[in-house]
Amino acid sequence: MTFKTLDDLTDIAGKRVLVRVDLNVPVKDGKVTDATRIERVVPTIRELSEKGAKVILLAHFGRPKGEPVADMSLSLIAPAVEDILDQRVHFAADCIGEKAATAIAGMSNGDVLLLENTRFHKGEEKNDAEFTKALSANGDIYVNDAFSAAHRAHSSTEGVARLLPAYAGRTMQAELEALEKGLGNPKRPVVAIVGGAKVSTKIDLLMNLVKKVDALVIGGGMANTFIAARGTNVGKSLCEHDLADTAKQIMIEAATAGCAIVLPVDGVIAREFKAGAENEVVDIEAIPADAMVLDVGPKSIAAVNDWVSKAETLVWNGPLGAFEIAPFDKATVAVAKHAASRTKSGGLVSVAGGGDTVSAMNHAGVADDLTYVSTAGGAFLEWMEGKPLPGVDILHQQK
Numbered sequence: 001m002t003f004k005t006l007d008d009l010t011d012i013a014g015k016r017v018l019v020r021v022d023l024n025v026p027v028k029d030g031k032v033t034d035a036t037r038i039e040r041v042v043p044t045i046r047e048l049s050e051k052g053a054k055v056i057l058l059a060h061f062g063r064p065k066g067e068p069v070a071d072m073s074l075s076l077i078a079p080a081v082e083d084i085l086d087q088r089v090h091f092a093a094d095c096i097g098e099k100a101a102t103a104i105a106g107m108s109n110g111d112v113l114l115l116e117n118t119r120f121h122k123g124e125e126k127n128d129a130e131f132t133k134a135l136s137a138n139g140d141i142y143v144n145d146a147f148s149a150a151h152r153a154h155s156s157t158e159g160v161a162r163l164l165p166a167y168a169g170r171t172m173q174a175e176l177e178a179l180e181k182g183l184g185n186p187k188r189p190v191v192a193i194v195g196g197a198k199v200s201t202k203i204d205l206l207m208n209l210v211k212k213v214d215a216l217v218i219g220g221g222m223a224n225t226f227i228a229a230r231g232t233n234v235g236k237s238l239c240e241h242d243l244a245d246t247a248k249q250i251m252i253e254a255a256t257a258g259c260a261i262v263l264p265v266d267g268v269i270a271r272e273f274k275a276g277a278e279n280e281v282v283d284i285e286a287i288p289a290d291a292m293v294l295d296v297g298p299k300s301i302a303a304v305n306d307w308v309s310k311a312e313t314l315v316w317n318g319p320l321g322a323f324e325i326a327p328f329d330k331a332t333v334a335v336a337k338h339a340a341s342r343t344k345s346g347g348l349v350s351v352a353g354g355g356d357t358v359s360a361m362n363h364a365g366v367a368d369d370l371t372y373v374s375t376a377g378g379a380f381l382e383w384m385e386g387k388p389l390p391g392v393d394i395l396h397q398q399k
């Protein structure tokens with residue numbers, strides 16, 4: 001795996017560097033509620049700015065379907081970027097054409113300019129040649145620091161890298177290095193933990209993992225589908241009964257590949273899905289008909305932690321229980337803490353990511369203690385599914 005990084009970018013004072021970042025952050029009442037993605041791209045922006053480049057940020061925000069939508073304007077995000085970067089961030093009301101060109105012409109070395117949402121143009125998502133050309137006209141060099149958008153073959157994530165010399169930013173670099181350690185060329189044994197709500201959204205992922213890892217821990221709501229598939233009653237638990245055959249197929253594939261499947265042996269049940277609901281631990285074979293499993297139980301936690309103790313590498317997507325509501329966060333927190341402590345002592349490479357997983361790791365207080373916690377949802381899942389990521393592949397093709 002080779003790609004160029006900012007280390008390869010010397011002598012860039014005065015150069016216009018187009019930097020694809022992911023500023024698709026959650027916003028409520030006009031305020032950014034989780035700035036992690038902005039924080040992650042700061043090192044790249046700062047480094048380029050300090051090297052004297054004219055740093056021109058390309059990003060999308062929301063899904064405006066190819067036309068301007070006021071509440072998806074990146075002007076709403078610019079103040080947060082400016083705050084976190086602690087440097088003036090200029091804004092241009094279009095990412096191509098005259099408005100962009102005029103703003104760029106006014107830049108001094110080291111300046112940072114944010115261009116308006118690339119998805120305000122239909123060409124972006126089509127990776128349209130004309131639009132790609134118009135975007136590329138704004139820069140001399142392209143840097144991609146948006147792993148979380150790398151599963152999209154769009155103009156700003158893929159197309160521009162064909163027209164300009166292309167480099168991975170620091171966050172993209174860290175992400176790719178961590179992923180390589182996770183599943184690319186991992187130290188064995190490799191253990192994967194997959195949790196979360198449903199099997200239906202993670203079939204490809206499970207199918208890919210059983211071929212690559214030594215043990216696959218299945219937790220969360222999706223474990224119920226596997227347990228039900230072998231004939232166990234899961235009561236009112238979240239369960240996709242229609243996926244019983246798929247679950248069986250995944251178990252067959254695992255057996256063929258020599259991958260151990262680790263399912264819960266006990267569960268924490270409740271009769272209401274709410275914080276503090278009355279709850280008890282039951283054997284997984286003894287789930288009452290009127291109850292639902294909202295977390296894996298203590299024996300299961302011990303079994304998962306045994307696997308984490310044996311592992312050299314851990315990849316993790318999805319919580320083991322309904323971690324947003326106490327006390328059903330117990331298993332996720334206990335396993336996250338164990339993984340973090342093994343990682344800190346140097347015994348484990350741990351990579352977590354996808355959807356709710358970042359907030360689960362934050363909730364457990366371990367986000368900084370794992371080897372890498374990806375801010376990517378869809379892109380991380382597609383990587384775990386073994387699918388090609390266009391935004392990454394094109395970086396690898398650079399000579």
Ligand SMILES: Nc1ncnc2c1ncn2[C@@H]1O[C@H](COP(=O)(O)OP(=O)(O)O)[C@@H](O)[C@H]1O
Nearest residue numbers: 196197220221293294318321322354355356357
């Ligand atoms: N046993 C369970 N019953 C119901 N919901 C669960 C259970 N375990 C986990 N969940 C829910 O799964 C959700 C996360 O699922 P999912 O979106 O598939 O994961 P991710 O976003 O990490 O990929 C969380 O909101 C969590 O509350």
Ligand SMILES: O=C(OP(=O)(O)O)[C@H](O)COP(=O)(O)O
Nearest residue numbers: 022024148149152376377378379
């Ligand atoms: O927020 C994103 O997706 P994610 O929540 O799956 O990580 C990325 O910015 C990609 O956005 P998209 O799914 O609209 O292409």
